[in-house]
Amino acid sequence: MTMINSNPIGLYLHIPFCNGKCPYCDFYSVAPQKGVTDSYVAALCKKIDEENRIYDTVYFGGGTPSLIGADNISLILSHVQTTENCEITLECNPSDTGGINSVFDFVKVAESGVNRISLGLQSAVDTERKALGRRGGCDDVERAIARARAAGITNISLDLMLGIPNQTKESLLESVEFCRKSGATHVSAYILKIEEGTFFHKKRDTLTLPDDDETGELYLEAARALEESGFIQYEISNFAKEGYESRHNLKYWRCEEYLGIGAAAHSFANGKRFYYERSIADFIAETPPIDDGAGGDEEEFIMLALRLTEGLNFARFESLFGKSVPDGIVEKAKFLRDHGLVTVDSEKISLTKQGFLLSNSVICSLLEIY
Amino acid sequence: MAVSKDKIRNFCIIAHIDHGKSTLADRLLEKTKSVALREMTAQLLDKMDLERERGITIKAHAVKLNYLAEDGEEYILNLIDTPGHVDFNYEVSRSLAACEGAVLIVDASQGVEAQTLANTYLALDHNLEIVPVINKIDLPSAEPDRVAAEVEEVIGLDCSEAPRVSAKTGINIEQVLESIVKNIPSPEANDNLPPRALIFDSVYDSYKGVIVYVRVKEGKIKPGDTMRMMATGAEFTIVETGYMRATVPEPCSELTAGEVGYITASIKTVGDARVGDTVTIVENPAKEPLPGYRKVNPMVFCGVYPADGADYENLRDALEKLQLNDAALTYEPETSGALGFGFRCGFLGLLHLEIIQERLEREYDLDLVTTIPSVIYKIYLNDGTMIEIDNPTHYPDPAHINYCEEPFTDAHIYSPAEYVGAIMDLCQERRGIFKNMDYITPDRVDIHYELPLNEIIYDFFDSLKSRTRGYASFDYEISDYRRSNLVKLDVLLNGDLIDALSFIIHNDKARSKSRKIAEKLKDNIPRQMFEIPIQVAIGGKVIARETVKAMRKDVLAKCYGGDITRKKKLLEKQKEGKKRMRHFGTVEVPQEAFMAVLKLDDND
Numbered sequence: 016m017t018m019i020n021s022n023p024i025g026l027y028l029h030i031p032f033c034n035g036k037c038p039y040c041d042f043y044s045v046a047p048q049k050g051v052t053d054s055y056v057a058a059l060c061k062k063i064d065e066e067n068r069i070y071d072t073v074y075f076g077g078g079t080p081s082l083i084g085a086d087n088i089s090l091i092l093s094h095v096q097t098t099e100n101c102e103i104t105l106e107c108n109p110s111d112t113g114g115i116n117s118v119f120d121f122v123k124v125a126e127s128g129v130n131r132i133s134l135g136l137q138s139a140v141d142t143e144r145k146a147l148g149r150r151g152g153c154d155d156v157e158r159a160i161a162r163a164r165a166a167g168i169t170n171i172s173l174d175l176m177l178g179i180p181n182q183t184k185e186s187l188l189e190s191v192e193f194c195r196k197s198g199a200t201h202v203s204a205y206i207l208k209i210e211e212g213t214f215f216h217k218k219r220d221t222l223t224l225p226d227d228d229e230t231g232e233l234y235l236e237a238a239r240a241l242e243e244s245g246f247i248q249y250e251i252s253n254f255a256k257e258g259y260e261s262r263h264n265l266k267y268w269r270c271e272e273y274l275g276i277g278a279a280a281h282s283f284a285n286g287k288r289f290y291y292e293r294s295i296a297d298f299i300a301e302t303p304p305i306d307d308g309a310g311g312d313e314e315e316f317i318m319l320a321l322r323l324t325e326g327l328n329f330a331r332f333e334s335l336f337g338k339s340v341p342d343g344i345v346e347k348a349k350f351l352r353d354h355g356l357v358t359v360d361s362e363k364i365s366l367t368k369q370g371f372l373l374s375n376s377v378i379c380s381l382l383e384i385y
Numbered sequence: 386m387a388v389s390k391d392k393i394r395n396f397c398i399i400a401h402i403d404h405g406k407s408t409l410a411d412r413l414l415e416k417t418k419s420v421a422l423r424e425m426t427a428q429l430l431d432k433m434d435l436e437r438e439r440g441i442t443i444k445a446h447a448v449k450l451n452y453l454a455e456d457g458e459e460y461i462l463n464l465i466d467t468p469g470h471v472d473f474n475y476e477v478s479r480s481l482a483a484c485e486g487a488v489l490i491v492d493a494s495q496g497v498e499a500q501t502l503a504n505t506y507l508a509l510d511h512n513l514e515i516v517p518v519i520n521k522i523d524l525p526s527a528e529p530d531r532v533a534a535e536v537e538e539v540i541g542l543d544c545s546e547a548p549r550v551s552a553k554t555g556i557n558i559e560q561v562l563e564s565i566v567k568n569i570p571s572p573e574a575n576d577n578l579p580p581r582a583l584i585f586d587s588v589y590d591s592y593k594g595v596i597v598y599v600r601v602k603e604g605k606i607k608p609g610d611t612m613r614m615m616a617t618g619a620e621f622t623i624v625e626t627g628y629m630r631a632t633v634p635e636p637c638s639e640l641t642a643g644e645v646g647y648i649t650a651s652i653k654t655v656g657d658a659r660v661g662d663t664v665t666i667v668e669n670p671a672k673e674p675l676p677g678y679r680k681v682n683p684m685v686f687c688g689v690y691p692a693d694g695a696d697y698e699n700l701r702d703a704l705e706k707l708q709l710n711d712a713a714l715t716y717e718p719e720t721s722g723a724l725g726f727g728f729r730c731g732f733l734g735l736l737h738l739e740i741i742q743e744r745l746e747r748e749y750d751l752d753l754v755t756t757i758p759s760v761i762y763k764i765y766l767n768d769g770t771m772i773e774i775d776n777p778t779h780y781p782d783p784a785h786i787n788y789c790e791e792p793f794t795d796a797h798i799y800s801p802a803e804y805v806g807a808i809m810d811l812c813q814e815r816r817g818i819f820k821n822m823d824y825i826t827p828d829r830v831d832i833h834y835e836l837p838l839n840e841i842i843y844d845f846f847d848s849l850k851s852r853t854r855g856y857a858s859f860d861y862e863i864s865d866y867r868r869s870n871l872v873k874l875d876v877l878l879n880g881d882l883i884d885a886l887s888f889i890i891h892n893d894k895a896r897s898k899s900r901k902i903a904e905k906l907k908d909n910i911p912r913q914m915f916e917i918p919i920q921v922a923i924g925g926k927v928i929a930r931e932t933v934k935a936m937r938k939d940v941l942a943k944c945y946g947g948d949i950t951r952k953k954k955l956l957e958k959q960k961e962g963k964k965r966m967r968h969f970g971t972v973e974v975p976q977e978a979f980m981a982v983l984k985l986d987d988n989d
Binding site for chain 1: 913914915936937938939940941947948949950952953955956959960963971
């Protein structure tokens with residue numbers, strides 16, 4: 016094979032099956048059906064074989080990847096060529112994997128290589144979880160973590176959601192406290208966005224959502240409390256114990272390449288962005304992905320880098336693009352620094368927490384020269 | 386071959402807005418077969434899209450119709466359409482002066498309304514024979530008998546013979562044509578006198594130069610003659626004379642007394658063929674011009690800037706082209722610290738301003754920012770000199786000012802008597818000085834006020850309409866300059882003076898206006914990444930302040946399975962949005978914020 020293909024890249028595998036649709040979710044998912052699941056898994060394996068590449072991160076996202084069962088996950092992973100220290104993440108639904116009667120085989124997935132799981136906690140307050148349409152309670156999450164640990168998977172990420180119906184500073188702190196006690200290594204704290212086409216969007220007028228000011232407060236409070244608990248912020252929505260940053264997700268922000276396989280999966284490989292249609296049938300029928308244009312230009316690189324606390328590194332920019340970061344951006348950054356939105360030093364530009372909260376405007380403003 | 390003078394009828398159509406003027410005009414064209422059915426687009430005479438959309442006629446138009454009447458004779462009917470707004474009152478009066486009669490349309494369900502009356506009086510002033518027509522009889526709510534009685538009572542016109550029509554469906558349109566032939570007198574015309582023709586409109590054509598629309602009052606005009614504009618003194622050799630037809634012009638060998646037609650003479654700009662001027666022929670000149678000419682001067686000024694600085698040249702080209710056709714529009718380059726390069730433009734009034742702005746945006750595809758309109762102020766300085774300013778930026782240091790003068794108008798408001806209170810309240814608020822009030826009929830009044838021009842250029846007409854449910858009509862004339870206690874208001878955003886938002890105002894109104902401006906800006910400037918103080922000041926003294934709070938949250942948290950393109954698109958969208966903003970120092974102000982300040986009215 017060619018030189019390029021010998022470089023390890025990231026692999027995203029989309030498992031578009033869910034037992035139910037959460038009212039805020041606009042990710043692609045459908046209810047699982049026995050025959051369809053098997054054909055889909057077979058199609059994934061076939062595509063992985065065809066691509067014939069080596070991966071240093073693998074991420075099962077969904078949908079609910081745990082839903083297809085340990086055997087299928089193991090089968091898929093048997094087709095994936097990985098580097099030695101490959102990070103392999105599996106998104107798990109707490110009630111499917113941590114329910115009292117759940118039989119999910121963590122040992123099997125661990126044996127086939129999974130070394131990191133991501134659980135959708137969203138909130139440690141059961142009434143808030145209910146409002147988000149999450150089945151099961153916090154005890155499911157606790158059990159899932161315990162079972163994963165027992166199987167040897169100790170790198171555990173929890174999802175938190177901010178700005179959800181009826182959330183207060185106090186209830187948020189309860190959730191953060193849960194994360195701390197659980198022994199998780201990583202927390203993703205996303206601000207709820209009401210996406211078109213979701214149940215929440217339809218019901219948006221009846222929801223008691225915190226307003227922008229309150230949500231902003233919640234975000235800053237979450238960042239403060241998480242850091243106090245040892246989860247250091249490394250991206251707008253991501254916090255990790257030292258050394259436990261998600262290597263897979265960092266590829267997105269560092270403009271590194273990854274292949275997305277499965278319905279609705281997005282790729283950035285060989286300088287191009289492309290994605291598969293949101294259709295299981297199309298994927299099984301081997302419909303080729305849709306071209307999404309070139310990727311990795313200066314503007315995109317900066318836009319993504321600024322989402323990370325490591326920020327826009329001048330030396331890295333120069334080595335990639337053969338020129339220094341445009342003066343206009345540095346000038347703008349200095350102006351924004353006076354308003355407490357970014358920090359600028361001799362090595363990099365990075366956003367402050369306040370800057371993260373306004374990152375769309377801040378990044379847009381920095382990129383105005385393009 | 387000239388037709389017999391007694392077969393000519395020169396008339397216009399007058400009506401309250403929306404009573405069906407343009408529709409009836411179309412129907413007359415159709416009935417006289419002036420235009421093939423397949424060529425009919427709705428409201429043929431309103432040539433500009435803008436006119437069709439707004440339902441108002443902006444420019445006068447004219448058309449010659451041939452009509453075979455019931456008496457077996459063929460008549461020439463010259464229909465002159467008139468503009469329909471107070472800004473263009475002078476043009477209306479010139480169109481009326483070109484006619485012997487007017488068809489007055491009254492809506493069969495609405496009855497007599499403000500402009501019905503105002504237009505009728507205007508027509509009577511010009512000694513026109515008025516032919517009433519009751520329109521829209523097809524409507525379920527139509528009450529033609531009641532409306533006919535109302536016209537008789539209020540206006541004193543005999544309506545027993547008035548045609549009752551539906552211009553929309555075409556019912557009884559022949560009766561209108563017959564009534565025109567029977568009731569409107571033929572022109573008094575003498576071909577042997579020295580020629581005099583009234584210009585009632587002129588239009589620029591890129592092939593022929595200016596096409597001058599005239600009503601020949603006396604004498605004859607033919608190609609080859611040297612014509613002289615009696616007011617401006619300009620002379621041109623006539624290239625072509627002819628009649629306006631509905632679709633194409635029809636050249637003729639000469640225009641004679643009593644006729645309506647056009648002249649072309651390779652005239653470069655409409656400024657050389659001003660509405661109201663008299664055309665005579667150098668070889669046989671008339672001694673006196675026809676009465677009533679006045680040069681129309683712009684009264685309202687504002688800065689017009691391209692939203693995108695790169696469009697400056699395009700804006701200049703567009704203004705140049707519009708001016709070819711609009712003698713009342715003036716422009717000269719100006720520069721603003723906040724807005725960059727643009728033009729100071731002069732207009733007849735606020736509607737004229739809006740129309741020009743819309744035409745620039747639509748026909749020339751320009752994005753514009755316009756500043757708050759101003760009138761011409763006279764500033765007397767301590768050193769004894771006087772300066773005229775139409776731009777607040779040029780307002781001198783108050784320490785050097787002895788006193789200021791502002792233009793006043795003589796204003797007449799016609800209205801049903803029940804709105805007298807509301808109208809007087811409005812005029813008082815606008816610093817009006819009550820002169821007198823006449824009862825035209827027991828329940829209709831003519832209220833006479835002296836009003837400062839700068840109080841009526843914003844939204845006076847709209848306020849008047851809303852306070853009188855559309856029943857009042859309004860007319861004004863500049864009378865004189867009067868001493869006035871004026872101050873200049875400055876707006877500061879984040880401490881930076883925004884020159885484009887400065888304006889001149891009477892001291893008594895400065896405080897309340899300042900508060901409103903500050904509030905409006907606050908409501909219309911979107912929250913930004915940091916707090917923005919808004920200050921309104923006179924000299925160095927801040928008299929109103931507001932704050933646009935900092936935006937609290939603007940973040941896209943989740944990455945959709947590595948879907949970077951989605952993020953990029955959002956960023957692009959946000960950047961597009963920013964482009965529509967004006968940057969003032971560090972603050973971004975959307976165009977709507979300007980507009981909101983510009984449109985500040987009584988209801989705010």
